[in-house]
């Protein structure tokens with residue numbers, strides 16, 4: 577906690593670095609490349625109680641008291657992950673559907689990004705999917721290491737409210753120039769590029785292409801790629817009841833799981849991993865573009881690094897571009 581604020585920051589747990597709330601006396605672990613898991617769980621928790629209910633002689637009583645979002649700071653987010661919040665906003669805060677649980681947490685959380693002046697992994701490809709390694713997109717404050725000092729930029733009014741925590745700040749043209757140099761160097765250093773913007777028209781006309789038989793053979797349906805992904809957002813809603821009391825919970829789900837689309841009749845419209853992998857690719861590079869004019873991938877490379885059988889979305893996109 578910092579004052580009344582709950583602070584989420586990267587912390588080291590055994591061999592992993594994860595975003596977690598800081599306890600009293602805890603220090604963030606800033607010597608990290610990127611976190612194992614994406615920070616989407618701050619706004620869209622792995623498991624979340626949506627409401628409580630009680631059966632009474634007069635009928636059901638409902639309580640939404642559980643929907644409480646603390647004033648929070650999410651500190652040290654990499655720009656690709658901050659970009660993912662912009663993409664998740666398009667879904668959870670759209671005109672025809674407003675998800676109050678997500679929106680309350682987004683509104684009450686100030687996002688402080690830490691620029692990637694050295695893009696961390698060979699699997700990073702943010703610049704291919706509308707991102708930049710030094711960018712305030714999706715953040716309220718951007719911190720950039722300009723060699724010895726950090727340049728602090730307040731990108732939104734919400735960010736400016738935290739200015740007192742940073743002491744006295746002043747405009748500095750030399751620091752701006754160093755940041756521009758760092759940004760150009762970082763852009764050059766992003767190791768991977770993929771033709772992400774070329775494949776939408778190809779996907780539009782290749783739903784039944786035999787190519788879809790070639791991706792999934794090794795896939796274990798473990799769902800890791802979707803759980804670590806900052807933009808994946810499938811969920812399931814279930815009730816847990818004990819006696820007269822119950823809770824309704826929302827939990828992450830995965831389009832990679834065989835049961836994800838299984839219907840009560842036993843029919844499964846995505847009956848094999850082929851259909852599931854086609855859905856994952858289509859969702860990120862076609863359906864999201866159709867719905868929101870945005871690719872639902874931020875190029876963080878987590879799925880590439882975490883897949884136990886080395887299925888690589890960069891190769892899939894490159895292969896599709898040649899169809």
Ligand code: SF4
Nearest residue numbers: 795796798799801883
């Ligand atoms: S992480 Fe790899 S094996 Fe697991 S579901 Fe994703 S593609 Fe399949």
Ligand code: SF4
Nearest residue numbers: 805873874876877879
């Ligand atoms: S699909 Fe892979 S590279 Fe793209 S945002 Fe998700 S985890 Fe990152």
